[in-house]
Amino acid sequence: MNSSRVTETASGQSTEMVTKHTGHLFPWVKPYYREPIVLSDAEGVWVRDLEGREYLDFFAGILTTSIGHCHPDVTSAVEAQLHRIGHTSPLYVTEPQVLAAEQLARLAPGDLRRSAFTNSGTEAIETALAAACIYTGRSEIIALRQGYSGRSALATNLTGHASWRPLPTQVAGIKHARAPYTYRSPLGPGAAEEEQTDFFIDDLVDVIESATGGRPAALLAETIQGVGGFIVPPRGYLWRAAEVIRSYGGLLISDEVQTGFGRTGKVWFGIEHAGVVPDIMVMAKGIANGFPVGATITTDEIAEAWTGHSISTFGGNPISMAAAVATMTVMQREDVRTLCEARGAQVRVEMERLCSDFDWIGEVRGMGLMQAMEIVDHPETRRPDAARAQALLEAARDENLLVGVGGRYGHVVRMGPSMLVTEEEVDEAMARLARACLAADDAL
Ligand SMILES: Cc1ncc(COP(=O)(O)O)c(C=O)c1O
Incomplete structure (x- = not known):
């Protein structure tokens, strides 16, 4: 040091x-x-x-300090940006935001290429949910127990831990399916992986069939449940969960706040291990090595359905975006x-x-x-x-x-x-x- x-x-x-x-x-x-x-x-x-x-x-x-505290490339990018322009609001185009969106589109799987930048994972989740509801014209969301989504009214209601849901606000339309938590599965931790997958998928279908009107807007899932204690779903679960939600006309939102940017090894985003391209992906934490950035990425079609007003004063601000670009550059260079x-x-x-x-x-x-x-x-x-x-x-x-x-x-x-x-x-x-x-x- x-x-x-x-x-x-x-x-x-x-x-x-x-x-x-x-x-x-x-x-x-x-x-x-x-x-x-x-x-x-x-x-x-x-x-x-x-x-x-x-x-x-x-x-x-x-x-969150994904490439290490005070990485010199991030520090110098932020310093240089500070001396140029520190804030613009989204009313103006800035190079750092465009570069960050371009980099993200390059790293993201499939045809995910349209991004919205905010200031936290919570806001990125809110953006994803809004995009899913606007695109599908539906309002019911399936989340997973033991999941964690953040601290807003919506995000705490999506969260599947009593201790992280202290707000008295109740948000309607959210139903929780079982977490694919094999160690605490009723089948016992020793049950075969395929059996575990069948069990948790059956539960997902059951929740949609019994606790919703059968027209969910989306399934929100972390590819490894982070706050839940790094719960890794059994093989095949996420692939089949994507099939299930899409068969009901809903979207798959992959929460990559903890699992994104190479963290899980071999791939850039955790969902890629499952061979699935999600409809929407949410990122935060490690994307800018500690600078406050939330990102939501989706397809042209889903992004373009959102025609109404929305704004985030600090979202995509040049300092955070310069940090994100520098961080993603180092991540790729070092693989x-x-x-x-x-x-x-x-x-x-x-x-x-x-x-x-x-x-x-x-x-x-x-x-x-x-x-x-x-x-x-x-x-x-x-x-x-x-x-x-x-x-x-x-x-x-x-x-x-x-x-x-x-x-x-x-x-x-x-x-x-x-x-x-x-x-x-x-x-x-x-x-x-x-x-x-x-x-x-x-x-x-
Ligand atoms: C998986 C996941 N999603 C969303 C969030 C919320 O992110 P933030 O604390 O940046 O609002 C977190 C935070 O821990 C998280 O782990």
């Missing part, structure tokens, strides 16, 4: 900052850890707190798809080894550089063990390793570092994780 950028602070300043944070921000702006970390500097996969302590960041601001496959396999091998050492690691799952461990009381009873997951989160912090938690009960430990993480950095992180597992084993 560039030490010239490090702020010299006296110990204790973090405590003061945390006290002020608690006093001045809404309680839901809630940091991790018993004693929250105050981050001040970063480079690549390394971050530093106010006290000067360095951590390996394997959660990347929730899979992060291949890197994620290799580094992900490295993480996976180590997690599998830990799974065989500790019987409270119930399952290891994920794709590419999106890998998780589901923490349970025992491999037979498989009750979610959020306390152990928290102990592991804290123990990893003691090892100067940042990881995330997820899952309905916060019982899934998740990793999703920068896609440019090196082999040595992965080795180092996994050694730290192994020591943290030993500490968490003793903790309860």
Whole structure:
């Protein structure tokens, strides 16, 4: 890390900052850890707190610093743009927005080529849903339980976790099918993959047939449920789900907020593993390496059906767009798809080894550089063990390793570092994780 950028602070300043944070921000702006970390500097996969302590960041601001903190190409693109023009509003054409849309169309599968830029995943989801409803002239949406869609009224209602639905606002017309969550399937985690797929597809059909008027506008699905705890659908599920929703005249909206841009390895977008071209795709998080960008991409036909007014003052602003263009350029130059496959396999091998050492690691799952461990009381009873997951989160912090938690009960430990993480950095992180597992084993 560039030490010239490090702020010299006296110990204790973090405590003061945390006290002020608690006093001045809404309680839901809630940091991790018993004693929250105050981050001040970063480079690549390394971050530093106010006290000067360095951590390996394997959660990347929730899979968002996709090519590493303060990537020089992004920093210089943003700096250059700041000196030219920082804001225009969508009332004017700008080069960065056009370039970003062009790049996105190049990366996206099939004939997805018309984009709308906003400022968050939530807004990108809202845009996708509006486009689907306008195009189909319908209003019912199928979402998946354990899915996460954001924090607006619509997005919280789409979300399939009680704890992430604190708003009293109820949005009508959203029905949830079962999450394709094989580890917690009523068939049991050992059931054959085809059987699991049949089961979850039958449920999707059943929800459409019984809980809607049979005319859904769309199915919204993450290709791996991120907040849900990196739930990977069984083989064939997404392909058949696309067939099902289209057979009812609805669209498939693929939420690639966490799974986009090579994160799952081999392909640019998670849905491509299923051999499906969605009708609409939603992106955010890693698209601009931490700058606030939400993107919704679709076909000419679907985009052109939306003839009414809409505007986002900051959507597509030149600074964020310059960051997005620089980020996507680096992603292609470095071919992060291949890197994620290799580094992900490295993480996976180590997690599998830990799974065989500790019987409270119930399952290891994920794709590419999106890998998780589901923490349970025992491999037979498989009750979610959020306390152990928290102990592991804290123990990893003691090892100067940042990881995330997820899952309905916060019982899934998740990793999703920068896609440019090196082999040595992965080795180092996994050694730290192994020591943290030993500490968490003793903790309860
Ligand atoms: C899959 C998915 N969709 C949508 C969102 C909402 O994105 P944002 O927090 O940028 O509004 C998230 C955020 O975690 C997400 O994981």
